[in-house]
Amino acid sequence: MKYLFVFFLCLMNLLFLASCAKSPTGRNQLKLYSNSQLAGMGEQAFDSMKAEQTVSSKPMSNLYVQCIADAITQHVPKSVFAGEWELVVFDDPQVNAFALPGGKIGVYTGLMEVATNQEQLAAVIGHEVGHVIAEHGNERMSSNALINIGMEVTNQLLQTNQIATSNLIMAGLGLGVQVGVQLPFGRTHETEADLIGLELMARGGFDPRESMTLWENMAKASGDNRQPELLSTHPLPATRISNLSNNMDNAMLFYNAATIKPNCS
Structure with missing residues (x-):
């Protein structure tokens, strides 16, 4: 129990010291990577996916999705990405x-079997773009890096003190970090992206x-x-x-104020 406390104390101190940014919803964020680093990683990953996966050759599907994406991305702050998506x-x-x-x-054709109209597909694309706006990828990578440091420091401490149950303690820490930190963190990101996407689509x-x-x-x-939440x-x-x-009342204000209502279908 003492080592569990030490680990989480060290981890929380690291997170506190590094959490100097704010998400679009006002939440404290940890971001250790630059925008250029993340953009480079994104471009490499996208190029790999295009090379490894089948790209749709159906003009109507491509035009339909492009129309929706264009209406969404024109409302993305230029500080996030200033070029052509x-x-x-x-x-x-x-x-x-x-x-x-x-x-x-990237949009998979299977999604269009569930997102049955342009508004529903706009909700998904807005959600995914919301992750980019909130820099959730940067945040996940940064938190994972600090968690790994904390785990390694704790493991070295256990080994140095020759704790007989060190493997059991490390396994418990791993489970505790997953259930107590990483999974709630993921759900927070999803909720935040939902709300950003809601405003974008509106x-x-x-x-x-x-x-x-x-x-x-x-x-x-x-x-x-489905797993339990x-x-x-x-x-x-x-x-x-x-x-x-x-959050629908606020979104409806943006929707009613929108001067263009796309007809992508």
């Missing part, structure tokens, strides 16, 4: 999409109320094949819908 539709049945630093967006002229329908569709598509990096669909509903 690159969009690729991957011909793959997985229900997924992503955005990467450096202005990269500013882009897409009805934000459809974001809740999207998560109803997601819940149906996944069935009962405590053991997951993502909030349950019902939690997402509740959070979106609580």
Whole structure:
């Protein structure tokens, strides 16, 4: 127990000292990497994916997704990315999409079976771009780096003091960090990206109320094949819908003020 306390004390001190940034929602953030470093990593990862995965050759699908992405990304602050965003539709049945630093967006064709209209797809793309705006990738990499340092320091301390149960203690620390730090951290990121994406889609002229329908569709598509929220990096669909509903009034103000309502379909 003493070593568990020492580990978390060291870890919290490191996180406190390094947490000097704020997320778009006002949350303290730890960011150890520069924007140029993250953009370079994003470009490399995107190039690898394009080389390894099948890119859709269907013009109508590409134009449809591009139209939605263009309406979303024009509302991204230039401080996040000032260039032209690159969009690729991957011909793959997985229900997924992503955005990467450096202005990269990927959408899988399987997502369009669940996001059944332009508003629902806008909610997903807005969410993924929200991760980039909030620099969640930087934050995850930074926190993992400090966690690894803390784990290594604790392991060296145990070995130096020849603690017989050092392996058991390290295993317990690993589980504690996962359930107590990393998983809640992931859920926080997902919730934050949901809210940023909600505003982005509304500013882009897409009805934000459809974001809740999207998560109803997601819940149906996944069935009962879900872990308890405590053991997951993502909030349950019902939690997402509740959070979106609580922020809908503000989103509707942006939607009603939008001068252009896209007709991408």
